[in-house]
Amino acid sequence: MPFGEFQYSVDDKGRVIVPPAFRDFVDGGMVVTRGMDGCLFVFPLGAWQHIEAHLTDLPLTDPSSRNFVRFFYSGAAKTKLDSAGRITLPAPLRKFAALEGNVMFVGAPNRLEIWNEQRWLANLEAVQEAPPAPELLRELIG
Amino acid sequence: MPFGEFQYSVDDKGRVIVPPAFRDFVDGGMVVTRGMDGCLFVFPLGAWQHIEAHLTDLPLTDPSSRNFVRFFYSGAAKTKLDSAGRITLPAPLRKFAALEGNVMFVGAPNRLEIWNEQRWLANLEAVQEAPPAPELLRELIG
C-alpha cells in the first residue's frame, strides 16, 4: 500500500516524477483521472478495471449517474512510467487540477493522488482544525 | 510496552536517535506518521498494518473521512533503524512537528511519540493545570 507525500515540479512538457516509493505500485501501467476535491487519482491498471466494471453497471437513465460516469470516465488517461520514472499528464487533466509548478504526489488506500501544492496544504489545515471523532481514534490506535 | 522519555537532537540530515530502550520495539521496521497535538507517532510494522486496514475501510464518499485518511496516510513513512540506531525523518514530518534542535522521544501504549521539546513541556504543564477527573485517577492508581 502506497503512503507518504512528496513534492515535485511539473516541467513544461507536462511531465511529473512518480516517487520511487510508488513505482512498484504502478509498474504494470496506470490510469490517471479526475479525482475528488480538485486532485487527480492514479489507479494501477488492475484496480481501474475493477472500477470500470462498476461504472458500466450504473443505470444510463439516471442523470447523476451519467454525470458521474462522465466525470471519471471521460477524463481517464492510460499511461506508464518512462525510463526516468515519470508520467506525462494530458493537458485537460493538468488544467482540471491546476497542476503547474510545484505539485504534491500523495499516497492513499488503493490509489495515488496528485495535488496542486496550495490546494493540498489548504486541505491539510482544514483537517487539523477539525480533528477526528475520539471513538474513531481509539479504534485505530487501540 | 515502551515507556520513559528521552531527549535527543536532530542533526542537519534530519536524523534522530531511537532510545536504546525502544529499539527492540521497532526492530522489525516501523512507520512514522503525523500524530495528535503536534507530535509524530511511531508504530511497529505490525501495529501499523492493523491501522491501515481500518483506514482502508473508511468510505470514499464522505469528505471528512477522506481528509482524515489523507492526514494519517499521506504523512506515513516506512523506515528502519540504521547501523547507529537512528531513523531519518522526512522533511514534511519534521516541519509538521517542528522537530529541530532538541526533541523528546516518548514511550506510549502501543506506540512511540516524537515531540518538539518546548511543545512537550508545554503539554506537561497543561496537564498539571487541568488534571484528570478524580474518579479516573482513583480507577487508574487505586
Next chain:
DNA sequence: CATCAGTGTGGGGAATTGTGGGAGAGTGTG
C-alpha cells in the same frame, strides 16, 4: 585507576534520483 562495552554524533563515498534536453516517429494541415 585503567580498560572496555555501549552510546551519541558527525562525516564521506557510492548509488540512486531529479531534471532537462534532443532525436526520431507519428500526426495533422496547407
Next chain:
DNA sequence: CACACTCTCCCACAATTCCCCACACTGATG
C-alpha cells in the same frame, strides 16, 4: 505530397539521499 508541429522515448548530467564507517564520550567493571 510536403511541411511543420507534437508527442514519445531515450540519454546525460547534477543533485540528493542513503548507508556505512570512524571517533568521542559515558558509565560500568576488574
